[in-house]
Amino acid sequence: MSFKKPINHHPKLETNKLGLTRRDYEGAVSTLCAGCGHDSISAAIIESCFKLNIEAYKVAKLSGIGCSSKAPAYFLEQSHGFNSVHGRMPSVATGANCANRDLMYLGVSGDGDSASIGLGQFVHAIRRQVDMVYFVENNGTYGLTKGQFSATNDLESKNKYGEDNLFKPIDLATMAIQLGATYVARSFSGDRDQLVPLIMGAMQHKGFALLDIISPCVTFNNHDSSTKSYDYIRDHNEAVGKTDFVPLGEEISTSYKEGSSTEISLHDGSKLALEKTDANFDPRDAGKALNFIREKEEEGKVLTGLLYINDLAKDLNETLNVTQTPLSQLQQDVLCPGSEILDEINQSLS
């Protein structure tokens, strides 16, 4: 079932440049379990859209199947949503993106959806550089079918019933960097301060942006022997640094230690400011980023933050040389060659 939220606003709620409150960016009441990481991610998406003054109706939300894929119903009520079939959201998003390049595309997926059944589509959406923000709400488990291991669950991480996981995990973030995704970040649903700027950066990035967000499943994968639990991630999370989102026309206000900060311009002119904890790390260098992720993994840490960015790549529509006008808005006068040309074609076929 879906339940609508009451629309009464407190009169003193903060508004953004569009005169909208955070409530205006909400969706239906979540039916996920209380404490589900996915709800925190929805809240961070709402916060990001509010801060970026996004017009919700110019956003399309797409998802596959699973707990994560229900989430788009719980934010941005005024956006069109598309809950497609299991693992196939990337293809639907690809077609939608070609049909109308003016909208912003938010793809919401999970680890079952993206790392197993939909791995092929995930890979090819990256390869084609579909201009979208791709959320993996990663909890290492199949929640809707009651707790089977997913392909991102760590080898040493047991399930709720104490059973061993037999296979090594697929790391979607590492894979995305190798495949040429142009914005790759990892975060934790419980770290809103880190998550919101990363989402905002991804939204302003042109090209394929992956947000691999560890989002604990309170019901099936939050126990002591799990490596995707709230406690485990709080203890083992190591950020590459602090990321701030600096809107277009604003100056960076935070002061950083000299030599440790990196500034990254985004497509619309806004910036991401990154205060790095390790001077050797450079999110513009895929090789270094991959090494750094591996090093931290060997230390038993989960590296989070903006792992890789490349702001120069062409997106799919540019590669295909598609007109700036959304294809969905083209009218018959430019689409149909008409009878005279058809007569010429007839001539050439006779």
Add this chain to the structure above:
Amino acid sequence: MHEVKSIESIQSTNDFVIKFANVNGSGSASANQMFAKAMFRMGIPVSPKNIFPSNIQGLPTWFEVRVNEKGYLGSRGGVDIAVAMNPQSYSKDVDEILPGGYLLYDSTWKRNFNRKDITVIEIPLTQLCVEAFKNPKQRPLFKNIAYVGALSVLLDIEYEVLKNIISEQFVKKPALIEPNLKALDLGRNYVLENLPYPLGITVSRADKLEDKILISGNEAAGLGAVYGGATFCSWYPITPSTSLAEGYEKYAKKFRIENNTGKNLYASVQAEDELAAIGMAIGANWNGARGFTATSGPGISLMSEFLGLAYFAEIPLVLFNVQRGGPSTGMPTRTQQSDVLACAYASHGDTKHVVLFPSDPKECFDFSAQAFDLADQLQTPIFVVSDLDMGMNDWVCDKFKWDDEYKYNRGKVLNKDDLDEIENFGRYLDVDNDGICYRTYPGTHPEKGAFFTRGTSHDEYARYTEDGEVNAATLSRLMKKFRTASELVPEPVIEINGEDSCGVIFYGSTSPAVHEAKDILKEKEINIDLMQIRSFPFNLDVWEFIANHDRIYVVEQNRDSQMRTLIMAEGGISPEILRPLVHFTGDPIQASYIVNKISEREVNYKSHINAKKR
């Protein structure tokens, strides 16, 4: 040339079958097509059929051309002239020649074929080309052109016609015109100087094709998609549908370029698999563009899950299925009509789909363009189902026509102004009581019209529901929509040929064979009434035709008589009335096959009736 006088050679004008036997990948296709085109240019009805293996190089391949002034262009069977260029397949090729027929082979390596009843024409093609051309890579290619040259003298083909075809073919590579003409003359001169000519079989200008064109169904359907306003194509390579997507791209590259920017007014994506291909097309349609995908049988199986989603969430989509031989990987390069049920009922749960069955390239073009209107009007997948025979071979058909007054019908789509007027938008509210609801494209209105598209059960406002009554109401409304569809899809073509006739139902590429069979049966005093089914769901005309006949043969190219099953299931028609007439070898059905099956059973029927009367 060994003239064997003991057998009478076949004598005919503008009525024969010639079969070219080649090695796959040896460049014979363009020479063989040149031959077929020459027939067309002389105004003689012609049907070339490429019979090829699922292979790129090395295996035997054939190109069979039926030339028939009366316009009978289905597969005929038997070979009057064999052009045997592949020693690998000599024995089969020679066996197929009818008594009195002719065999042309490359006598650089002489053979004795052990057939006393045919005329063997020896031309040392390889030797001639080795002597005439320096480039060893070009020699085998020119050998093909040389046999066309030889045939032009043997069959009396107009030389100018061939010269023009060569000039047109190489208009962008003019340097190749001269050597091709040289090769043509090589074959011509050899015959003129060394052999008796013409043969008993000749051609003669007929001018029967004034309003006709020669094109494959796939290219026609691709062009139809351009005319129908398709801006998005996503596809995965599969024989025999690949050339449909390529046809779309070919014409889009010509006619869909933005004037001042040079940018594309379309997007075509080669997907990673069929699932992605249909997913992309659904995404594009959901977002307001006209999108399609093209595939063949295995692709239909793979796309089935998404087809259920598009059906249930009511998203327009056009899907071309160019059928091949099944089941499974089956015979990828042979023709069948064995996906009728797989398309009509594709996907799990209660689903039914609109299916169009073109019967020639003209209908491929027309139905392709029309399918985009139907998809938008009905907000559901529209299948356009052809087959390899019609899709990949060039067929003679009527010229394409387009009415410039005709406006695309984008169906029930609400724009911003409409939404401003509406109090209560529900994506699945059946406001007009025809089963078709109003949709909105994403990005239309700041406050109204957004909804959540889903494959889960949903209420009239697109909200998730587990209320069984609500879901049942949705399923019932979809049936109402399906009934509405029966009034919009192409009606059958019915031909009544006299009282007390039996009926024949057919569809798709069996059309030429059925029409030829009708004329042959008439000579045997068996009249048949014809109904060419052009779409599913069936409309009232279909049921009326069936009601007016007590026995109907259903001609189709599959084992299980799938169209018959569909008619019986959908109309509650008695199995006794509908009699299967099936052919499923992967080769196109022949008129003689239909004639034999019908006359045999009609004779039985009539003697049975007469016995009753007595």
